[in-house]
Structures are given as structure tokens and as C-alpha cells.
Amino acid sequence: MPAPKPGGATQPRKKRARSKQEALEATVVVGTYDGGLLGFGLEDGGQTFGYAPHVGCIKAVHCNQEGKLASGATDNAVRLFDLAKRVELGELQEHQDSVSALQFWKGTLITASSDGQVCIWRGGDFELLLKFQGHKAAVTSLAVHPSGRMIASAGRDQRIQLWDLTRGTSAAHLTMKEIVETLEWSPCGDRLGVLSARELLAVQVRTTATASFKDQSSEGFVRINLTAMTWLSSTMLALGDAKGEVQILHNSDDALTQACKLPREAGAASARVKALAICAAHLLVGLSSGEVEVWLMPDKIGAKSPPAWSLDSFKKLRVVETKSRLTCLAVWAPEEASSSKGKKPKKS
Template sequence: MPPKPSRAQPRKKRQRVKEEALEATVVVGTYDGGLLGFGLKDGAQTFGYAPHIGCIKAVHCNKEGKLASGATDNAVRLFDLAKRVELGELQEHQDSVSALQFWKGTLITASSDGQVCIWRGGDFELLLKFQGHKAAVTSLAVHPSGRMVASAGRDKRVQLWDLTRGTSAAHLTIKDVAEALEWSPCGESIAVLSARELMAVQVKTSATASLKDPSSEGFVRINFTSMVWLSSKMLALGDAKGEVRILSHSSDELTQACTLPKESAAQSTRVKALAACAGRLLVGLSSGEVEVWLMPEKFGPKALPVPTDFNKLRVVETKSRLTCLVVWAPEDQATSSGEGKIRRKE
């Protein structure tokens, strides 16, 4: 009588497929409405499709792997990165969806007509809709506590909102349009990025640290384009020349520590997006390339980082006109960047 086939191998195979699906994934949004995914570990493409008929303006995901993308077709499309399936579409905005962000079980979206929507993450029921700005919303940033959300608009205002009520808690009027907002990991400060200036504002004291490019005066100007917190005291700042600066932050000062090495023969491109996850710094360029850098194991409180502290692991060619990117990693992989020990095995 022939032996019964063992079920151990199929179980191992299923487990291996599950583990591979939960590898950290980088998602890139493009001008032609496409989303591309590739593995953070090896740069291999994992998926690619075009859910929008317009330019993708924003993309974000939560820890469970739910991905949302917003575009100039006025739609929000939903995708499950863990299961690799589409979840549907949200149609509420009457203009381009210009910003969005998850916070646990909540999704916040905003559009070019100044409207802000708050959705329940489980079934994506619309919970609240309100007029956030008199002009287009450019960025959203949910506080780490989840109690409030900051929004920036082309009306040159940064608003703080009560996330549960949709009521204004405070506001900041600035000289230029803020293109990006991001809270520090500890939630004490918010970074406000405009084309000419990066500000880090402490919420409790209103102490403001600011950085301007001294070479950008007059007719020759180098615009800032993107930024990301690497730790509670360090940021990365990208510009229109394709350079990435590493900055140190104190309560009243932003100091440039170093600039990431750039190949002299490299084509001049803009830094379109920056992201940090699991000890990696990702630099998305307008050429479609995504650089993956290994960051220092720790950012010391006294010694500022130097260029040799950062190691370029790879360059991923997406062959697309990149507009934005986000990184999703399972919770056990998404250790706080630069504030804990990082595995250096590649």
C-alpha cells in the first residue's frame, strides 16, 4: 500500500508565501495614475497596476497594510498590501484628492477645494466632512496621539483640528505655501516645509527653528521639495537639485550636519519624496529612481552624522514619472528609524 502523501511540505510552502507577502514593501505613485510596489529588502517588483485615470498626488498606508491613493480624478482608491487585493473606491471629493493619511482605524482625506473627510477604517463609512481651508489642501499630518490632525493649504495657513469633532484647535499663518507637514516621532514638534524654508515648531512653547538655503537668494533659487523625520532630533531634507541634506534639530535651531553623497555623473533630478522605515532612508527622484540608504544604527545626541555614516544599498529603476512614495512594513519590522539597533544583514 503506497504511503499517504505528507502535508508538511504544502504547509511550509504556504508559510513561506505568507512570510514573503509580509516583507516590507515600497509603493510608488506615478503621474500616469499607476502604483508600483517593490520589496525594500531586494528591490524586486511585487506588483504594478493603474487604479487612477489621473496623476496620483498622495499615497499612504496603515500598519495592517491598507493602502490609500488619491489622484486628480477626484477618487480615493483602496488596496490591501498584505493580501494583494483591491478594496474599492471612495467618491466624495469634488476636486483632486491632494492629501491623505491613515491613523489606526481612521482615514483622513483632503482635496483641492479645501474639503477634509474623515472615514472609519473598517468599512470606510464617511464620519465627518468639513471645510478645512479656503484654498487647496497641500498636506495632512496626524499627531502620534491621534487627538488632532494638522493640515496645510494654499491659503498660507497651517490648521490644527480636533480629529473627533472637526473643529479648529489652533492655526499658524506663514509667509509661503506649506507643501508638506510631518510630526516628529515624539509628537513635540511639527515640521512645516515650503519651497524656501523648513520650520520645526514646538507645539507647547511655539519655539520655532528655521532653515533657509543661503544660496537661494535673488534670481537663483534652489527649492526645497520634501522632508522626513529620521528621529526626534534628526531630519532629511530634499531639494530641486536632487540633493538630500541631513539636519539636526534643537528647540530653536536647525543645523545642517551633512549631505548624502551624490554621484558626479548623475543626471540632475528633483527629490520628489523621502521616507524612512526600518533603518532605511528612501529617496524618490523625479527620474523614477528610488535610492535605498542604510542609516546609522543610532543618531547620537552629541556627535552629528557624517556622509560615511550612510551607505547606499541599491537604486531601484521604476521607469516611471514618480510623484510620491510610502513604505509599509509589518509592525515587527518597522522599528523606529535611527533610534534603535538596525540589522545590517542584506
């Protein structure tokens, strides 16, 4: 099987059978500015593949449970890859502008582009099922509700839209004061995380009650953009910023409060947090410098009451140097690997 390398042409290499441990290990996938995809093992940080499927900046990557990987880039293409078998699956060429967001949901792939178009594809053979105009400007983020019944999308038209997944019809919309860069549903689907450069909102779907968080150090002429977020549990979130800092927040019914901040090494180079992701008991922090930090989360991450965490509640296991300009990040955890949640990994 060819063993592709990032940033260049595919180079032939003798096929090597994957061990049982490799087949079960969670894989972290990094998208890069120059169109490359890099994969490394979550447990040891060792690179598992390198691949250059795009001729433009990769804007979004996502994996489904079966190991299908989709990547979207400024070359207007969606490229498909099978992480389990390490083979290409082809290319989707329906979009006429940069593919800016995409997400799998079970047997469905949803993609969106900078011209506001949204496409829904059947996951088995990737046949186009539906295409509609989602926004009047570029789509910045997509989030499929855990039930699969609807999609939330955000665009540079400063609108959030809720869509019926099967019909592509608008169910509701919300006009925002600023451009929303990231949307993500909480694990149980009762709240929607909404991130703009200055503010993080947690919106309860049934009551529309909204909790807000702004960085208090970003005032006046000193503006520190918020750049990434992800839910850690139904009540806890991680929030990254342009300084490379990550705050852990607790979401009550009407408030977002800081529980702790991940410690940074003295003299660490400044880099933006480009992506945050979780896998089992791990929090992954992707930085613009190309580093991916792997943190072990505390056992009581799902506690409903605000936790009293100290600086050592999160433990940094390792830092993976990708030596690339990181733009996005995704994790594939096979079912066997996911079933080992709560087991603490070996430290390297």
C-alpha cells in the same frame, strides 16, 4: 488573482502563494504621474506588484499597519488596496476635486482635496464619519498627531490649521508668509515640521519656539526649491531639494543645523527629490526621474547631541529603477518586519 500592471489594464495571471519571507518583508509603494502604483520589496528591490487604479496623476499615498493602502489622485477619487492580500478594496468618491492629501491613523482615514474639503472615514468599512471645509483653497498636506487627538493641515490659502480629529472643529491656526507644501509631526509629537519652497521650520508645540533652515546656496536669482522632508528621529530630519540633494539636519531647541549631506555620484542626472520616507534603519529617497534610493542610516540616528557624521555615515544600499514619473511614496512594514529594527540588511 489578477496581477495588475502599471499604466494599463489588469492582466490575468495564475495565482501564486506568497512565501513567509514575502509576507514579512517591508513593501515600498510608489505613486506615478500616469495613475499607476508600483510596489517593490525593501530588502531586494524586486517588484512585487504593478497596478493602475487612477486615470489621473496620483498626488498622495499612505499605508496603515495592517497593510491597507489609500491613494488619491486628480481624478477626484480615493482608491483602496490591501497590500497583505494583494486585492482591491474599492473606491471612495466623496471629493469633488483632486484628492491632494491623505493619511491613515489606526482605524481612521483622513482625506483632503483641492477644494479645501477634509473627510474623515472609519477604517473598518470606510464609512464617511465627518466632512468639513478645512481651507479656502487647496489642501496641500495633512499630518495626524501621534496621539490621534488632532490633525494639522496646510493649504494654498497660506494657513496652517489644527483640528480636533473627532469633531472637525478648529483648535488653532497660523498664517504663513508662503505656501506650505509639507507638514509632519516628530515621532514623539512635540514638534511640527513645516516645509515651504524656501524654508523648513521646526515648531515646538508647547512653547511655539521655531527653528528655521534656508539653503544658503539659494540666493538672489539662483533659487533652489526645497521639495521634501521627513523626521528621522525626535531631533534629526532629512531635507530634499530640486537639485536631487538630501541634507541631514539636527534640530536643537532654537536651531536647525546641517549634520551632513548624502553623497552624490559625479555626473548624476539632475532630478527633484519628490518624497522621503523611513522604515526601520532605512531612508528612502524618491526622485522625479523614477529612481528610488535606499540608504542605510547610522546607528545613532536618535542622538540628542549634534552628531559628527562624515560623508560615509549613510550608506547607499541600492537604487531601484521604477521607470516611471514618480510623484509620491509610502512604506508598509508588517509588525514582524518592524520588530527587526536595528538589524542591518544584506547588501545586494
